[in-house]
Amino acid sequence: MKSHKKYLTFRTENKIEFINITAELKKILKESGIKEGLCLVSAMHITAAVFINDEERGLKEDFKEWLEWLAPRDLDRYRHNLTGEDNGHAHLKRTVMGREVVIGVSESKFDFGPWEQVFYGEFDGNRPKRVLVKIIGD
């Protein structure tokens, strides 16, 4: 069994931002030389997400609006913010979007459907944060 690991680091300009990381992941898979296996992509910070959806500008805005309804960025709403933090909402938003994805690797490629794109979802940005890419297989 082979394994390959890489960390990606993001420092977004905005507090909330979605970054398409699909091309970067494909490079890492190529480097790994793994033909058949599984690839884990996980946010290493608990106010960030990794998720798969469509590369479409309007949809990304829909997600942001929806998440703002589900978990408003409101300082007084969250007990977590009594610790001096202001990111209570971000912990909840990341939970909806998901911490990680697992992608199948078949014949040296990600076994994606036609529109699957992988995104890093940031909900409390402006500081460096990491994503783990871990591929195992043969």
Add this chain to the structure above:
Amino acid sequence: MKSHKKYLTFRTENKIEFINITAELKKILKESGIKEGLCLVSAMHITAAVFINDEERGLKEDFKEWLEWLAPRDLDRYRHNLTGEDNGHAHLKRTVMGREVVIGVSESKFDFGPWEQVFYGEFDGNRPKRVLVKIIGD
């Protein structure tokens, strides 16, 4: 390390439908000959989900009603629909239910609890869509 892959194709009658795929997955695991490992089951389309819950008719209706509250099937609500699509709601619903599950394989069987059943969740049906089943192990 062994690996085994299969695609399942679904074309639901209804726009929103949940299909129990547990029996089909068990057949694929048997075919694979894998005794110890992990099995990824992932929706290859971004308006569909794969999730684990209970095979109970009422609960499935509860899920549908709840998802309709969380992300209503409303044409004008989503910027995504300005592209000519009408499935903005389906991208959000699938996000709540999840793109994928990873199942443990132990002694040639899925290492399930007593009521775990795997479902394909369709939120924008009436057209053929695929699910990836990828098992790795020994």
Add this chain to the structure above:
Amino acid sequence: MKSHKKYLTFRTENKIEFINITAELKKILKESGIKEGLCLVSAMHITAAVFINDEERGLKEDFKEWLEWLAPRDLDRYRHNLTGEDNGHAHLKRTVMGREVVIGVSESKFDFGPWEQVFYGEFDGNRPKRVLVKIIGD
């Protein structure tokens, strides 16, 4: 390829409770002797969750309050409860929090970010329930 499996059993005092299982998982990883691989931690019951977030008391209360808004513990609200159950809400809450996590294993350690802690999330407690820990790798 090596594999290692362990079941954890929980019987919470409260119906809804979050238990930090990170230390227990680290012991299991050490036992396994696996240096590079993936670790699946999955709730084997469909009214329980496994998720990764922050060990902070206020945040845990925020999660509970938020889940109560998303899926209220209301007997008459859910068709599932017509079967004699009273845990319809718990199936929905667990869906938001997630059934499973997959953790990277690198150099014999979980490849965690600085604040990642793994929690068992119980939404219908007072009875014994299990979590599967399955590690594969080399």
